[in-house]
Amino acid sequence: MPLNRRDFMKLGLGACLLPAVGCSRAEAVVSEEMYVFGTLVGVDVLSRDTKAARAAIAEVSHAFTRQNRDWHAWKPGALGDLNRAIAAGRAHEVDPDLLPLLREVRELARASGGLFNPAIGKLVGLWGFHHDEMPVGAPPHARAVAELVAAAPSMDDLEFDGARVSSRNPQVQIDLGGHAKGVALNRALDRLAALGHGNALVNLGGNLAVSGTRGDRPWRIGVRHPQGDGAIASLEVSGRMAVVTSGTYERYRQDGDRRYPHIIDPRSGQPATHVVSATVLHPDAARADVAATALVVAGTEAWPEVARSLGVRDVMIVDEAGRVQLTPGIAAKVQFVEPPASVKTVEIA
Ligand code: ADP
Ligand code: MG
Numbered sequence: 001m002p003l004n005r006r007d008f009m010k011l012g013l014g015a016c017l018l019p020a021v022g023c024s025r026a027e028a029v030v031s032e033e034m035y036v037f038g039t040l041v042g043v044d045v046l047s048r049d050t051k052a053a054r055a056a057i058a059e060v061s062h063a064f065t066r067q068n069r070d071w072h073a074w075k076p077g078a079l080g081d082l083n084r085a086i087a088a089g090r091a092h093e094v095d096p097d098l099l100p101l102l103r104e105v106r107e108l109a110r111a112s113g114g115l116f117n118p119a120i121g122k123l124v125g126l127w128g129f130h131h132d133e134m135p136v137g138a139p140p141h142a143r144a145v146a147e148l149v150a151a152a153p154s155m156d157d158l159e160f161d162g163a164r165v166s167s168r169n170p171q172v173q174i175d176l177g178g179h180a181k182g183v184a185l186n187r188a189l190d191r192l193a194a195l196g197h198g199n200a201l202v203n204l205g206g207n208l209a210v211s212g213t214r215g216d217r218p219w220r221i222g223v224r225h226p227q228g229d230g231a232i233a234s235l236e237v238s239g240r241m242a243v244v245t246s247g248t249y250e251r252y253r254q255d256g257d258r259r260y261p262h263i264i265d266p267r268s269g270q271p272a273t274h275v276v277s278a279t280v281l282h283p284d285a286a287r288a289d290v291a292a293t294a295l296v297v298a299g300t301e302a303w304p305e306v307a308r309s310l311g312v313r314d315v316m317i318v319d320e321a322g323r324v325q326l327t328p329g330i331a332a333k334v335q336f337v338e339p340p341a342s343v344k345t346v347e348i349a
Pocket of ligand 2: 177178179246288289290291292293
């Protein structure tokens with residue numbers, strides 16, 4: 001028996017929507033979820049061809065798995081090999097996929113005035129964040145922290161001779177935890193677009209980037225509430241845009257009722273606590289990722305200056321008391337789920 005139109009719809013094959021080009025399947029969002037980068041990853045692709053979309057998402061998901069291994073801050077992989085060579089005082093031929101990240105992140109670290117410093121891997125490890133499980137118990141000894149701060153590890157300690165990288169400072173240990181997911185987002189959207197999927201949303205555990213639209217609507221994104229479950233706000237974005245949030249609420253060291261979050265101020269060696277969440281909108285997800293982390297370190301007063309020098313203009317900051325500061329560009333887009341304790345608009349240009 002031939003299929004009628006309703007049967008087609010039930011099978012998800014869509015209807016004839018574009019008579020000018022003949023019978024075409026309706027566009028639909030094809031979604032997949034996976035667990036990579038220590039977090040839940042979601043990819044949504046708007047497509048008329050579910051099979052092609054699933055194949056493209058599978059390719060992107062394999063790339064995430066490779067990147068997670070090669071760029072991991074403490075597990076064996078290409079970055080781990082470089083860190084071992086640095087600790088041993090040896091020059092190392094860096095994996096060609098990792099090399100551009102090192103150069104890029106060095107520039108971004110400079111632009112952040114050193115508040116974003118991926119060379120402080122030893123400090124991050126000392127606080128106990130180089131484990132899948134969150135650390136518990138008293139913070140590390142003040143003297144051990146002070147020694148690592150005094151060693152002043154920096155991306156500027158690295159010397160590049162083509163792909164051969166060495167460090168003048170053996171205390172450098174590179175941790176791309178605040179940058180690599182942004183790079184992965186950029187590459188995923190680039191690859192999906194190259195495969196013909198220019199309308200997509202990629203979510204790496206709350207670090208999101210979109211391209212195009214969700215059909216006749218923009219993509220709608222929730223920003224997680226730093227002090228509770230659910231979203232604090234939502235915003236609509238379209239075109240190539242990243243919305244990256246860094247916060248102190250997800251990974252922290254618990255010592256009795258004190259929490260020491262995973263973003264460390266390189267100047268003191270202590271966790272940054274005053275900004276509980278920083279959200280950055282920027283077309284370049286890697287820059288947005290770095291900026292979100294740097295603005296948490298910068299704190300409730302200095303963040304506009306750091307945002308300016310990092311070249312980001314659309315920012316939302318939430319502090320410990322639930323007060324929100326945001327720039328006019330993001331204020332125009334954001335919708336709060338519930339009214340925050342206070343909202344202040346701040347110009348950074
Ligand atoms: P998430 O990975 O949860 O999205 P971030 O992007 O803010 O969060 O990255 C935080 C990670 O970056 C930390 O877990 C640590 O590995 C690393 N890190 C901590 N402090 C700094 C810093 N001041 N500069 C650069 N990287 C940092
Ligand atoms: Mg970050």
